[in-house]
Amino acid sequence: MYLREFTIKNFRNLEELHLQFNQGVNVLIGENNSGKSSVVDALRICLSHGEYDRDIYIRRSDYYIDNTNPDAELPKIEFDLFFEIEDPMEAGWFRDLLVQNEDGSQELQMHHRYYYETVNDVEKRRRKIWGGEHEGQQIESDVLDLFKQVYLGALRDAVQELRPVRGNKLGELFSKLKYDSEGNEITDEKRDELSDQIRTALHENEHWENLIDSGLTKVNDHLDKTSIKGKEQEVEIDFLPFEFRKLVDYLRIQIPVFDAEIIQGDQSKQKYFDLFQNGLGYNNLIYTATVLGDLKVIKEVEPEKFIALIIEEPEAHLHPQLQNIFFDYLSKLDNQGFQLFITSHSPTLTAKADLDSLIILQNQNKTVSSFTIIESPLEPKNKKYLSKFLDVTKSQLFFSNGVILVEGISEVLLLQIFSELIGENKEFSLEKKGVEIVNINGVAFEHFAKLFNDEDEKKRLQNKCSIITDDDRHTQTGEKRAQKALDLKSGNLDVFLAEKTFEIELFKASEENREILLEIFSDLHPTASKRIEEGTSIDDYAMSFLSKIESNKAKSELAHTLAIKLEEDHELRNKFTVPDYIDRAIKWLF
Helix, strand or coil, rough: EEEEEEEEECCCCCEEEEECCCEEHHHHHCCCCCCHHHHHHHHHHHHHCCCCCCCCCCEEEEHHCCCCCCCCCCCEEEEEEEEECCCCCCHCCCCHHEEEEECEEEEEEEEEEEEEEEEEEEEEEEEEEEEEECCCCCCCHHHHHCEEEEEECCCHHHHHHHHCCCCCCHHHHHHHHEEECCCEEEEHHHHHHHHHHHHHHHCCCCHHHHCCCHHHHHHHHHHHHHHCCCCCCCCCCCCCCCCCCHHHCCCCCCCCCCCCCHHHHHHHCCCEEEEHHHHHHHHHHHHHHHHHHHHHHHHHHHHEEEEEEEEEECCCCHHHHHHHHHHHHHCCHHHHHEEEEEEEECHHHHHCCCCHEEEEEEEECCCCEEEEHCCCCCCCHHHHHHHHHHCCHHHHHHHCCCCEEEEEEEHHHHHHHHHHHCCCCCCCCHHHHEEEECCCCCCCCHHHHCCCCCCCCHHHHCCCCEEEEEECCCEEEEEEHHHHHHHEEEEEEEEEEEEEHHHHHHHHCCCHHHHHHHHHHHHHCCHHHHCCCCCCCCCHHHHHHHHHHHCCCHHHHHHHHHHHHHCCHHHHHHHHCHHHHHHHHHHHCC
């Protein structure tokens, strides 16, 4: 089975959030303070309820606060979990959660409620947890025991978690192994036999026996001299009980220094680094590998268990290439029998993830919402295009507070500085607003537009998107292309057209603009600049300017130089006029 739906109400910054999960890997992404950690902790609270040593609970500070009403009472925290049954046996194993739907299908439900109640003027903390549809259906402890969640936090300390002490992750893995490397079953009797072999080996070792006898003699001599005559004390010294779990708890991980070919099979020459001498990133990989090994063994031993592996920021301390390899491995674990929930700030992981596994959390106007690609209006052709096109840079749009889609590099180079020229005191700065400028290298806006333009707000991203593109009325295909872009306008998406092209709009915006652009082009291409003809109208002048730019392939070169000059020369900035359609496209996002 797997967790299909999860509803959270009145928990931390989440007033109400409905999440749709996938069977295998679920990647929760979004800007800071968009609720990722709250979702993770809600999962941990619900799925660890039956664990004896759980380390997370509901606290008073976890209750949602209505920031518009300081006198409001604390609301009731509500968690509702809906599980999809995949194996008919699960209906029996999780009998206390079973629901028979009207259409004959079955599902599993778990419900949590946390609230405060005043009794005789005393505030009491209350909790109700039930299975199935109807409140009051108790969940027996043996059913709760079938839920297991393993949490790898963002600030995990791999060295601490793997140190050789009681209860460490490596010991847990070895204590649950069902078979050895040759396929022999490891029964409880076999574990006792292995422990006895160590005890026997030590007791039959002459050097160990002599050493213990020497120490024992000294202790008993001192006891004899300090005891009352006739009441002398005497002790025996032996090793601690050789229990299998205690033995494996004190296994330690080491990193060999030399390759096998260097020591040529002579293990006595091998030297080792301890974990604390290893890099943080690789230690995290070692720790995660140990946890995954443990979970795989648990699933083999107890196939009926529901296991959730929750990892916050798996990219921690990993360089991009290693992030790619690690996430590619994680994404293939859905056939291991446990469900993965991953949170990330990494555009690298986002670009690598299957689009259908993405769950985007957004915090707009102090309201957290979720958006999943799998529920969006994106068609297979759109997903296929985006999967190929979303590199690390473009996938940053999922973390942004607004998006501008543009045709080419010229707009990308200039839009940020343009946003600082309009309004006062950089009030429309795209950088300050957290707006991502996405160069789609053409006019295939439809694939991106469907992320924003559905009329149903539940099927679109909550941040706004501007499309800035050319009308190109002077070309045969321009009018048709412009109309195709305008047809995308809906929901959170608006379209802003140049009358002709970006460069012509810059040129025509003001006389000062023309002087600046002509001076830049003259420095870049002095001969070509002399051939620009003013013509009989400003339109002719602009078209001549554009033709010389295009024939010299100088669009990006011109934009780059203009951006530098506007950055460095404040007097020039005051003279420059941002074209009206660019002005409107930027302001619409605010």
